[in-house]
Amino acid sequence: MGRAFRNSFLVASLVVLLGLPLAAGLGYALARYRLGGHGLRFAVLATQMLPPVVLALPLFALFRELALAGTLAALVLAYLAFALPFMAWLLMGFFQGFPRELEEAAQVDGATPLSAFFRVVLPLSAPGLFAAGVLGFLLSWNEFLFALLLSGRDTQTIPVALSTLVTQRGVLFAQVAAGVVLSVLPVALLARTVDRYLVEGLTLGAVK
DSSP: OOHHHHHHHHHHHHHHHHHHHHHHHHHHHHHHHHHHHHHHHHHHHHHSSSHHHHHHHHHEEEEEEETBBBBHHHHHHHHHHHHHHHHHHHHHHHTTTHHHHHHHHHHTTOOHHHHHHHIIIIHHHHHHHHHHHHHHHHHHOOOOOHHHHHOOSSSSSHHHHHHHEEETTTHHHHHHHHHHHHHHHOOOOOHHHHHHHHHHHHHOOOOO
């Protein structure tokens, strides 16, 4: 269970570290520059409507051809495919409520649109970034289907490791209880630490 805990934490952390910067850029481009028009917005939203089971076998076949099946890299890539559009959509709503006057004031002082984004928008968007990061972490931490298909014996995550405690002899209730506490505890501590930022980010990012 300790190894599964380490794998889950590593995969979820990599998904957030790799996906959050990309989601921030995509969300900002969708909010400010209408990148791709309504078609791209609908495509981003449609990824959340697609049942994961539809892509499970194609992804398994793809990663097997790439010799990535059974590795943590396969899990990170698969989770990014779903977490990235979700975080981008959340941040798009947040950036739409961000005052344009702050960016215009920075540009009057000589900042380029890119530098205004990094120096003004991102620092003041910490609540929205926290909210997107925490939710992206939870999506990866709790996912079971892709972890079951794409992980190997040494790369199992917490949900898959818990499922192995249902044996032919019955359910190992003591181990299941211990494993559930172990899997819930870090998430509860994370949510308790950033709950103020999480609530503020979700509120400011609400669709008007």
